[in-house]
Amino acid sequence: MKAIIAKQPGGPEVLELVDVDQPVTQEGEVKIRIKAFGLNKAESYYRSGNYGTFVPDQALGIEAVGEIIDDPSGEFRIGQKVATAMGGMMFTRHGGYAEYITVNASNVVAIDSEISNEQLAALPEAYLTVWGALDKNLQIAHGESLLVRGATSSVGMAAVAYAKARGLTVIATTRNPASVDKLKSIGAGHVVIDDGNIHEKVTAIIPEGVNNALEVVGAATLKDTLKSTRQWGQVVVIGLLGGAPVLESFNLMSDLPNTVKLSFFSSGLLGSEALPLNESPLNWVAEQVENGSMPNITAKIFNAEDIQEAHRLLDNGTANGKIVVMF
Structure with a gap:
């Protein structure tokens, strides 16, 4: 063969x-x-x-x-x-x-x-990963909000489309303004241009922060993604687009907001x-x-x-x- x-x-x-x-x-x-x-x-x-x-x-x-x-x-x-x-x-x-x-x-x-x-x-790897992260880790529900950090990746796009089909309000991020229309066409209700510091842009859309966040970029943007999440909200990390999976100087007391849950999903499961x-x-x-x-x-x-x-x-x-x- x-x-x-x-x-x-x-x-x-x-x-x-x-x-x-x-x-x-x-x-x-x-x-x-x-x-x-x-x-x-x-x-x-x-x-x-x-x-x-x-x-x-x-x-x-x-x-x-x-x-x-x-x-x-x-x-x-x-x-x-x-x-x-x-x-x-x-x-x-x-x-x-x-x-x-x-x-x-x-x-x-x-x-x-x-x-x-x-x-x-x-479909397989992208949507099966999204299923594991959104349904199993985050246990998303109709009417909630979801931030997709790194939405122009294939798994990010799958997350936007899947969450929209499940009845969530989706905020998608991209570094490229040319991708805004594409992300809206597949289900994003809002698109934020990602300069590495977006939590104020997210809370301008949803003042209390999002219910859920899908971190596709990884360690490079995780602290800021956590700041975009409301109390009792949750973040799941699935990607490493931003480089090595190392959290430099991450302080659990100060960088993980009170009551926000952080988890990781690997498609190896x-x-x-x-x-x-x-x-x-x-x-x-x-x-x-x-x-x-x-x-x-x-x-x-x-x-x-x-x-x-x-x-x-x-x-x-x-x-x-x-x-x-x-x-």
Whole structure:
């Protein structure tokens, strides 16, 4: 089969499309013929040797979409359209940058809609992460408010769209004024230009502060995000767009506002006993995107042969949505 691997860490130029052996389905696994996959910052960090233990000659990728071609358990029908994410992909087994992969059945979601593979490939990692962070960590409710810090990332855009569909008032941030209209079109009620210090802008919109905040940027803006949150509000950190996950001189007494809850969500939990994907709303999201009720966040589509170009776009961070690669 064809797979995209790197023999050593480095820039996009280390990625190669090569022939490798197909994986063999083990107990508890299914085999998927991959049709498309989305790109994630985690894959850029991994490719560069800055995330996890680098494994040469193992296909990259933490998500993919395609169809079932083998399921010893019989849980999924052959030919079933599915999406998958995490479950050791890229780290302990071939990831989604391959024609065929075997994955744990618990990390697979059956998709019933007629959504295209190009659109579906933009959804799994972004929306499953948003589901975990918003529904499990924050336990959002209709009528509440949500600040999305770093909203032009693919997961940020997914959060805006998902929260709007769930009946929340969304404040989205971006550093680029050119992104304002885009964010409003996908569900943001308000867009704040982020100069690193936005809490006064947020409280000018909602004087008491937001109920909930999704921190996609990370440590660089966390203190300011906490200041944007009301008493008894909550913040969940999911991203590292702002660099290393290190809180310099963070004082729990002075920097964590009284009664505000702070938590972290990692998509590594997806598919575990604590967060089985059969409980996720991904099939519903796919239906909403297909019928136009929720926006398509696909920004750019590449073929597998153009993976180096796709990763250059991923690295420079200007896609304004999800980068999708077709296999």
